[in-house]
Amino acid sequence: MKIDDKLAEQWIKKGAKVLDLGCGDGALMAHLQAHFGVTGYGLEIDSDKISTAIARGVNVIEQDLNDGLGAFTDDSFDTVVMMRALQAVKNPKSLLLDMLRVAKEGIVTFPNFAYWQNRVYLGIKGIMPMSDTLPHAWYDTPNIHLCTFKDFERLCDDNGITILDSAAVSDSPLPKRLPSFMHASFDSAIKAMPNLLADVAVYRIAKRRP
Amino acid sequence: MTDTASLFTPRSKNNIAGSVGIVTPERIDFNLPLQLECQRVLNGFHLMIETYGNLNADKSNAILICHALSGSHHAAGYHSEDDTKAGWWDQLIGKDKAIDTNHYFVVCLNNIGSCHGSTGPTTPNPDNDGKPYGVDFPLITIKDWVKTQVMLSDRLGIARWHAIVGGSMGGMQALQWSVDYPERLRRCVIIACTPKLSAQNIAFNEVARQSILSDPEFHHGRYLEHGTYPRRGLILARMVGHITYLTEDAMKAKFGRDLKSGKFLYGYDVEFQVESYLRYQGERFSENFDANTYLLMTKALDYFDPTRDYADSTLSDEDALTYTLARTQCQFLVVSFSTDWRFAPERSQEIVNALMANHKPVSYVNIDAPLGHDSFLFDYPRYVAALKGFLEAPFVGKKSRTTNTPPNKNQPKPKLNQTPSQPNTEQSEINP
Numbered sequence: 001m002k003i004d005d006k007l008a009e010q011w012i013k014k015g016a017k018v019l020d021l022g023c024g025d026g027a028l029m030a031h032l033q034a035h036f037g038v039t040g041y042g043l044e045i046d047s048d049k050i051s052t053a054i055a056r057g058v059n060v061i062e063q064d065l066n067d068g069l070g071a072f073t074d075d076s077f078d079t080v081v082m083m084r085a086l087q088a089v090k091n092p093k094s095l096l097l098d099m100l101r102v103a104k105e106g107i108v109t110f111p112n113f114a115y116w117q118n119r120v121y122l123g124i125k126g127i128m129p130m131s132d133t134l135p136h137a138w139y140d141t142p143n144i145h146l147c148t149f150k151d152f153e154r155l156c157d158d159n160g161i162t163i164l165d166s167a168a169v170s171d172s173p174l175p176k177r178l179p180s181f182m183h184a185s186f187d188s189a190i191k192a193m194p195n196l197l198a199d200v201a202v203y204r205i206a207k208r209r210p
Numbered sequence: 211m212t213d214t215a216s217l218f219t220p221r222s223k224n225n226i227a228g229s230v231g232i233v234t235p236e237r238i239d240f241n242l243p244l245q246l247e248c249q250r251v252l253n254g255f256h257l258m259i260e261t262y263g264n265l266n267a268d269k270s271n272a273i274l275i276c277h278a279l280s281g282s283h284h285a286a287g288y289h290s291e292d293d294t295k296a297g298w299w300d301q302l303i304g305k306d307k308a309i310d311t312n313h314y315f316v317v318c319l320n321n322i323g324s325c326h327g328s329t330g331p332t333t334p335n336p337d338n339d340g341k342p343y344g345v346d347f348p349l350i351t352i353k354d355w356v357k358t359q360v361m362l363s364d365r366l367g368i369a370r371w372h373a374i375v376g377g378s379m380g381g382m383q384a385l386q387w388s389v390d391y392p393e394r395l396r397r398c399v400i401i402a403c404t405p406k407l408s409a410q411n412i413a414f415n416e417v418a419r420q421s422i423l424s425d426p427e428f429h430h431g432r433y434l435e436h437g438t439y440p441r442r443g444l445i446l447a448r449m450v451g452h453i454t455y456l457t458e459d460a461m462k463a464k465f466g467r468d469l470k471s472g473k474f475l476y477g478y479d480v481e482f483q484v485e486s487y488l489r490y491q492g493e494r495f496s497e498n499f500d501a502n503t504y505l506l507m508t509k510a511l512d513y514f515d516p517t518r519d520y521a522d523s524t525l526s527d528e529d530a531l532t533y534t535l536a537r538t539q540c541q542f543l544v545v546s547f548s549t550d551w552r553f554a555p556e557r558s559q560e561i562v563n564a565l566m567a568n569h570k571p572v573s574y575v576n577i578d579a580p581l582g583h584d585s586f587l588f589d590y591p592r593y594v595a596a597l598k599g600f601l602e603a604p605f606v607g608k609k610s611r612t613t614n615t616p617p618n619k620n621q622p623k624p625k626l627n628q629t630p631s632q633p634n635t636e637q638s639e640i641n642p
Contacts, residue, residue: 017569039569039571040569041566041572047575047578047592050573050575050596051592051595051596051599052599053573054543054573054575054595054596054599054600054603055595055598055599055600055602055603056603056604057603057604057605058573059541059571059572059573060573060574061562061566061572061573061574062574062575062576063574071559071562071563071566072566073567076567076569
């Protein structure tokens, strides 16, 4: 389970109705169903992943996120989750608003384009970044809407979206190479400078109350 | 009950070893009056069935297969060593196949009104000196079929099916089961289906019916008594139907504009390969199918509307379906095929959306397959993976407090033609 999945798990209430956008092989939904009595659906377009999710006992609907959430009525879920898919959709803004139409809360994670490694690629090497989190070459990537923490927060602010919680996490192998006594200081460094040091952002969002 | 594949060596003209083996149909009699939706009563009837795999002790591993318009009880395996034609769903039913007979006891029946052995227009009418029913056979609906399938379940002692699976018109029966008898199935698989026919669907059916009805050999449906049958009408009906089962691209790939003799003959005989194919399909079909059955089946399709007894007629189609499916208690798998234009993916999505509006457990896959509506008959890997995965996945639907009757190792095999032993459906009732 990825670290952002673990964070998401903390923010989802027991027995909640959950919609998982881009659910992949259904690992998160299967986990939430088994341990937290969660019900709901995963949306996915990758056919192999759909088959795996079905075999896990996850309800998965074959649907392209770019087609929107028109099939779902307002406020029909407690939480809508979208893990590392925001950067790959055609219209992130309208999808975010649609997410908060169908659910009370949203949990969104995406790769941070301002992560220091990415800055090294662009600023020093002069080429588009590639990493574990962003493994694709620029000409062959599904990630068409990369953004940074700051960009995302500005988008929320401009569109009446409240950020209830956020966390910056690191997928990269760097912390593992550090001696263990330095882990705590690395964590606090991430907290202090997330836009530079964290490669994945996790946000819990809701509609701003008027 | 028939599981003899290993006894036979494979032959080149068939693939017995790769199937459930040689199977023997069984006849099951029901000597009770059957009240039909059309208000008429059928005084007793019989069903032809085939079964594959073994029923477990607590009778919890049974899967019911519902057939489509031209199908029969012969879904898998072969009828003899020399038989060259496997059952209609042999690609999907068998050991290690999508519907795995290593795990499941698979039951397929021939519906009444059909012409493959169960009571229908070609079987003797006891109220008319044993002459064939012909046109006197009542119009049967999907709901009536499900009612007879429930009677069959009772006879087999199956209180709750592991799954009910059907493609096209078979999917309609599975869907009807889920609303009429929600507590009697755990899983419902609806393939290449629609919540009801569109005007265009009905229009095609009407052309097929008119082809038969206007054939001079039809004799108001009493052709068997006249020692003849409306062959031309049946051929035409099938030709029209067949066009709707395929796609423009599939026909282009298979025939293009190829000419049989390589040149125009400036006449009305068969010239294009596609004409030859359609005539061949029509002729072959007309030899094995009954015209009254074709009429009846197309009418059953046209009438199908699972919301009829449940939703207020003032509701929109969408709301009526949502309201009706609120009754269901099983988990669903809905499968459509990308090139199916007879029952297009959007029609399957209507079912999926109505289920999701009720927060019911459902998975949906749209399989990329070139053969249009007919695709549901073939074992595309993705289709097999989804179906197999769904049938074998942990149950996420509503749990019943007591499911089937508790396991009893000494339980005898169900004797099919005895007085029905009523399974304890009260026990399997879901919500206290």
